[in-house]
Amino acid sequence: MTTTNANNIQWEKPPTLITQPLQKITSEADAIVAAYAAAKEIAELAKDHNLQKEIPWRQAEILSQSGITAIGIPKALGGLGASIATIVETVRIISTADGGVGQILQIHHVMIRSVFTRPDNAARQLLLNDIFNGKRFGHAGAETGGKTKFDHKTTAQRNSEGKWVVNGHKFYTTGSHLAEWFSAGAKTAEGDIGFLVNRNTPGVFLDDDWDAFGQQHSVSGGVRFDNVVLDDRFVNQRNNEPAVDSKTEPTPPVRTGLTWPQILHAAIDTGIARGALEAAIEYLNNNSHVWVDADVERAVQEPMIIKAIGDYAIAVRTTESVLRDAAELFDEYRNTEDNHHLQDELILAVATARAKSDQASVFIGSDIFSLLGASSSYNKFNLNRFFGDARVHTTHDPIRWRLHHIGNYYLNGVPPDEYSAASARKRAAALVPDQLGAIL
Amino acid sequence: MSTSLQKKFAVISNAITVRRLASEAEAITAAHEAAAEIRELAKIANLNDKVPQRQADILSEYGLTAIYVPKEFGGLGASIATVVDVVRIISTADGGVGQILQIHNVMIRGVFNRIDDEFRTRLIADILAGKRFGNALAEGKGKGKGGLTRVERNAEGKLILNGRKVFATGCLLAEWISISATSDEGPVGVLLNRNTPGLFLEDDWDAFGQQHSVSGSIRFENVEIDERFAPKVGGSVGGLPGRTGLTWPQILHAAIDTGIARGALEAATHYLRNNARVWVDADVEKATHEHHTIKRIGEYAVAVRSAESVLKYAAKLFDQHKQDPENEALQNELILAVATVRAQSDEASLYIGRDLFSLTGANSTLAKWNLQRYWADARVHTTHDPVRWRIYHVGNYYLNGVPPDEYGRAARLRREELAAATGATHQSV
Numbered sequence: 001m002t003t004t005n006a007n008n009i010q011w012e013k014p015p016t017l018i019t020q021p022l023q024k025i026t027s028e029a030d031a032i033v034a035a036y037a038a039a040k041e042i043a044e045l046a047k048d049h050n051l052q053k054e055i056p057w058r059q060a061e062i063l064s065q066s067g068i069t070a071i072g073i074p075k076a077l078g079g080l081g082a083s084i085a086t087i088v089e090t091v092r093i094i095s096t097a098d099g100g101v102g103q104i105l106q107i108h109h110v111m112i113r114s115v116f117t118r119p120d121n122a123a124r125q126l127l128l129n130d131i132f133n134g135k136r137f138g139h140a141g142a143e144t145g146g147k148t149k150f151d152h153k154t155t156a157q158r159n160s161e162g163k164w165v166v167n168g169h170k171f172y173t174t175g176s177h178l179a180e181w182f183s184a185g186a187k188t189a190e191g192d193i194g195f196l197v198n199r200n201t202p203g204v205f206l207d208d209d210w211d212a213f214g215q216q217h218s219v220s221g222g223v224r225f226d227n228v229v230l231d232d233r234f235v236n237q238r239n240n241e242p243a244v245d246s247k248t249e250p251t252p253p254v255r256t257g258l259t260w261p262q263i264l265h266a267a268i269d270t271g272i273a274r275g276a277l278e279a280a281i282e283y284l285n286n287n288s289h290v291w292v293d294a295d296v297e298r299a300v301q302e303p304m305i306i307k308a309i310g311d312y313a314i315a316v317r318t319t320e321s322v323l324r325d326a327a328e329l330f331d332e333y334r335n336t337e338d339n340h341h342l343q344d345e346l347i348l349a350v351a352t353a354r355a356k357s358d359q360a361s362v363f364i365g366s367d368i369f370s371l372l373g374a375s376s377s378y379n380k381f382n383l384n385r386f387f388g389d390a391r392v393h394t395t396h397d398p399i400r401w402r403l404h405h406i407g408n409y410y411l412n413g414v415p416p417d418e419y420s421a422a423s424a425r426k427r428a429a430a431l432v433p434d435q436l437g438a439i440l
Numbered sequence: 441m442s443t444s445l446q447k448k449f450a451v452i453s454n455a456i457t458v459r460r461l462a463s464e465a466e467a468i469t470a471a472h473e474a475a476a477e478i479r480e481l482a483k484i485a486n487l488n489d490k491v492p493q494r495q496a497d498i499l500s501e502y503g504l505t506a507i508y509v510p511k512e513f514g515g516l517g518a519s520i521a522t523v524v525d526v527v528r529i530i531s532t533a534d535g536g537v538g539q540i541l542q543i544h545n546v547m548i549r550g551v552f553n554r555i556d557d558e559f560r561t562r563l564i565a566d567i568l569a570g571k572r573f574g575n576a577l578a579e580g581k582g583k584g585k586g587g588l589t590r591v592e593r594n595a596e597g598k599l600i601l602n603g604r605k606v607f608a609t610g611c612l613l614a615e616w617i618s619i620s621a622t623s624d625e626g627p628v629g630v631l632l633n634r635n636t637p638g639l640f641l642e643d644d645w646d647a648f649g650q651q652h653s654v655s656g657s658i659r660f661e662n663v664e665i666d667e668r669f670a671p672k673v674g675g676s677v678g679g680l681p682g683r684t685g686l687t688w689p690q691i692l693h694a695a696i697d698t699g700i701a702r703g704a705l706e707a708a709t710h711y712l713r714n715n716a717r718v719w720v721d722a723d724v725e726k727a728t729h730e731h732h733t734i735k736r737i738g739e740y741a742v743a744v745r746s747a748e749s750v751l752k753y754a755a756k757l758f759d760q761h762k763q764d765p766e767n768e769a770l771q772n773e774l775i776l777a778v779a780t781v782r783a784q785s786d787e788a789s790l791y792i793g794r795d796l797f798s799l800t801g802a803n804s805t806l807a808k809w810n811l812q813r814y815w816a817d818a819r820v821h822t823t824h825d826p827v828r829w830r831i832y833h834v835g836n837y838y839l840n841g842v843p844p845d846e847y848g849r850a851a852r853l854r855r856e857e858l859a860a861a862t863g864a865t866h867q868s869v
Contacts, residue, residue, distance in 0.1 A: 144803060146717065148717055148718050148719070148720045172802065211806060211807040211808070212805040212806050212807060213805055213807055213812040214805065291826060291829060293829050293832070293845075294829075304828045304829075304832065308828070362794055362795075366790060366794045366815065366819060367790075369819050369820075369822075369823050370822065370823065370826055370827065370828065371826070371828075372823070373823055373824070373826070374578075374607060374820075374823045374824040375580075376823065377647040377648055377649065377650075377819065377820040377823055378646060378647050379646045379647060379648055380646070384648040384649075384816070384819070387794065387815070387819075388812070391794060391797050391805065391812070391815075392797075392802075392805040394797075394798070395797050395798065395800075395801055395802045395804070395805055396801070396802040398719055398798055398799070398801065399798060400732040400733075400736070400798065400799075401719060401721045401722075401732070404721070404732065417721075
């Protein structure tokens with residue numbers, strides 16, 4: 001079925017996705033096993049160069065059917081209540097197969113977190129049931145243009161019935177194309193609002209226009225809101241004070257608020273690095289010629305290749321350890337969230353994991369070809385996907401600023417920050433001084 | 441299908457007038473002008489996987505394919521330094537097109553050493569008229585290099601060529617194709633015109649970078665070779681090349697990567713000036729004012745300038761070596777210099793090509809900007825001569841005093857040693 005919106009953008013209605021988990025995961029160990037089984041299936045699809053630009057319908061189904069999209073639901077709400085360590089590990093494992101699919105799982109975990117803290121009512125139960133049933137969540141927060149990434153143009157007005165009506169165009173809407181629910185934000189005369197919207201809401205158009213040189217399977221293209229009437233139950237007014245002007249900012253986020261998406265982002269790149277290492281080893285064993293200068297029978301016996309693989313393995317093992325360490329710290333932090341020292345440590349640990357995984361995935365993804373040889377650059381082997389995915393994925397949170405915050409802590413004793421908190425404080429400083437207290 | 445390809449990708453359009461370059465300085469200017477035209481085409485993502493017919497024609501039109509013809513044959517007789525710089529300049533715009541020019545300059549070298557006959561006259565006239573040369577040496581999986589493409593005498597005593605080559609850089613757009621083959625009398629080199637019956641050019645080059653080097657395959661089906669011209673059975677082509685025989689292709693390869701590195705630097709600064717938005721943490725008005733970004737661009741520039749200096753030094757040394765080819769110290773220094781520029785340009789092009797996105801941001805990864813082409817071109821291009829072995833030979837010279845070698849020669853010497861040690865086997869081969 002093809003529909004057309006006001007802008008004459010045609011949209012192919014997607015097939016119905018099978019999301020119901022095939023089995024109930026009853027332990028964290030089972031979750032890990034399920035992640036490995038899903039990754040194995042996804043890896044087979046990831047190798048196929050012809051699927052590179054296709055929407056990963058099947059891969060998303062595999063995620064949901066494995067049951068790992070539901071493991072984050074707390075015990076109190078009837079779920080497994082998996083630890084941060086386990087959730088991080090499942091995202092890493094999926095990303096060894098396909099970093100784009102890993103990001104679908106990443107954004108899902110980030111977005112469902114707020115469901116658990118909602119008031120206990122029918123609306124929450126509806127969302128929880130969907131998560132139990134393998135439905136996925138996406139994020140349609142970002143926009144292109146604007147001076148910074150928080151400079152947005154999507155707006156909402158109240159209609160005659162007092163309901164919010166949204167118009168705008170979001171981009172980098174990771175996972176939304178394949179999600180049942182996605183969250184977004186809009187500017188209004190009453191301050192900014194955040195909302196959840198179901199994929200089937202009239203006026204919502206999911207564009208298949210994500211065309212980057214990597215992370216194609218994160219489906220991070222456009223979402224258009226064409227007079228979308230919001231369901232009040234899923235609207236969250238971020239700032240109850242009337243707006244001073246359109247530049248008024250949302251309430252500053254919790255200091256460690258971005259450690260959750262960030263540690264999962266680091267899990268993706270850590271997975272990509274491992275995937276690249278394994279692909280290189282497989283190719284060297286099965287496809288590589290011996291270089292003419294080398295006095296060996298098989299490429300895998302050449303000392304310089306062995307040493308380079310050793311370098312890659314050390315980079316991968318290091319980032320895996322750093323990631324594990326950060327995840328354990330995260331679990332600890334969840335028990336004592338007010339511990340300022342632990343907050344510092346968590347932010348530093350997550351920034352370290354981001355830095356090491358960024359470096360390992362981009363380096364290994366690019367360097368493997370120096371060992372594999374000319375034929376490995378044929379598209380049919382699809383081996384450039386590791387670099388493509390790592391490179392595209394690591395751009396949206398530039399690592400130089402993670403390193404800047406670490407350096408500023410060690411050199412100047414400045415408590416480490418995350419970017420939205422730093423930016424909120426800076427924007428607050430630009431407001432008149434007596435407004436500062438209210439915002440900070 | 442293949443025959444129609446040959447017509448489709450005509451060598452050069454009839455309408456072309458080849459510019460006559462009167463000096464080396466004019467050649468450099470022409471290279472910059474040609475690069476500016478080629479760069480506009482290189483930016484278009486939809487052209488990545490298209491055969492660069494127009495780009496190849498631009499090379500010819502500007503006279504850049506003819507500058508290496510010696511003065512005594514009516515050419516400019518450009519120095520190595522100039523030929524190298526022209527390949528570098530073209531590669532700042534498009535590394536694939538740079539490789540078309542690279543392989544052309546490598547392949548025409550043999551023409552000038554041929555005996556003075558009607559055939560050589562024709563070849564030189566073709567070069568001066570803007571026609572290009574390609575090469576077909578590598579083969580796919582099989583028993584070693586050059587094993588399956590063979591020249592054999594048929595019942596009528598004619599030489600017949602059969603086989604298939606891959607990584608046949610430039611051939612799809614070349615007038616003349618240089619081919620290596622085996623025969624009962626040893627390895628042979630064959631130069632064939634693209635229109636020779638039985639020669640089939642394929643448009644099947646499908647890598648993730650250097651698409652414009654058109655390095656697809658060629659098939660030979662009972663190609664009858666005109667013996668007056670082409671093969672020198674048992675001649676020098678397949679024999680042991682001079683010790684520095686590979687420095688020519690290698691220095692031009694290094695010129696390509698040096699150009700790609702410069703192209704990536706310029707694309708990054710252009711994007712940062714015109715398209716990048718300020719990162720939320722940064723307290724600046726424009727992305728170009730951010731300290732981290734400024735410092736990183738400085739690192740790129742230092743890497744590019746280093747590669748360019750090393751390239752220039754190696755090229756000058758090469759010109760000296762041509763005057764004094766028997767000087768062994770100069771040979772050593774040349775091999776070391778060329779290996780150094782291979783290493784430095786390999787590193788610079790890959791580093792800048794992959795790192796620039798850390799500054800230009802998420803939007804710069806959209807396919808429409810086509811900015812990944814620098815990494816992809818550098819990555820694909822640097823694989824066929826693995827830099828670890830260039831560095832190995834440098835290390836072996838400094839650490840163990842072993843005269844630096846080029847690849848292939850080292851392996852061949854070892855095989856000869858082995859054959860000498862098992863003399864009986866040698867006799868029967």
